[in-house]
């Protein structure tokens with residue numbers, strides 16, 4: 285039996301892991317939300333891991349409000365950087381596996397082909413900078429049996445996300461303007477959860493390895509919104525705008541497609557296309573039959 289600690293368990297990814305908790309008979313999950321285990325409080329992490337005989341940690345905790353982070357850098361850094369460092373040190377002291385989640389926003393977005401794990405980073409936003417600092421803290425901690433999975437554009441039935449925002453806005457608006465010059469891939473959080481749970485027992489390394497995971501396919505936010513309306517059979521019209529016309533506090537990469545060759549080759553996982561996963565999510569939400 286593997287005792288797996290899931291931090292940030294009430295977020296999208298944490299809830300997605302909860303969905304699959306019963307299909308892995310060899311896994312015993314300890315789900316900890318922020319009030320049960322605050323990753324910024326380094327004095328309690330070691331004891332928590334010891335007391336619960338934890339063998340592996342999946343860190344789903346993060347400061348994820350990309351625009352709010354521009355005016356809240358200290359808090360974003362405390363969680364996304366210091367919090368990860370705390371977890372890495374506790375994992376090292378206790379000798380447990382560590383799966384950490386990072387973001388496509390560590391990239392500047394000027395590539396002409398999907399980003400590989402070895403491509404140079406240059407985050408444009410405070411959120412991206414603090415997430416990169418968290419990656420580096422984990423890498424520099426010389427922790428064995430640890431991986432970082434960078435993902436993109438997470439959505440699910442849980443919490444706040446682009447899909448749910450679009451569905452809510454469509455209740456009161458006839459037209460929505462959505463940016464068509466930021467290209468990436470929407471990722472259904474339960475697909476990422478399944479991938480993490482499949483990979484976990486196989487993680488074995490002497491130093492932290494980075495992997496990229498998103499759903500298959502390519503989209504702009506406009507494509508994603510347009511497809512949501514079409515598949516949900518909603519009358520709301522989606523109009524394309526460029527990022528210059530739709531100002532946000534945080535700058536986002538224009539191109540953040542992730543190359544998933546490494547994770548597919550090393551772990552043999554199958555990755556669904558984003559359109560198929562959107563279909564699953566809309567059915568689960570009762571929006572599609």
Ligand SMILES: NC(=O)c1ccc[n+]([C@@H]2O[C@H](COP(=O)([O-])OP(=O)(O)OC[C@H]3O[C@@H](n4cnc5c(N)ncnc54)[C@H](OP(=O)(O)O)[C@@H]3O)[C@@H](O)[C@H]2O)c1
Pocket residue numbers: 291292293294295296297298317318321322323324343344345346347348363367385386387388415434435436437438439443444
């Ligand atoms: N969402 C995306 O589009 C996206 C894209 C790429 C990568 N990612 C990464 O994917 C991972 C999962 O994202 P998600 O969408 O599941 O995030 P989420 O829904 O925002 O969940 C994050 C969770 O972390 C918790 N948390 C915040 N501070 C904490 C602390 N100090 N200690 C313990 N828990 C804390 C939050 O609790 P409260 O709600 O109580 O604050 C929340 O439940 C994150 O690492 C994120 O950076 C996300």
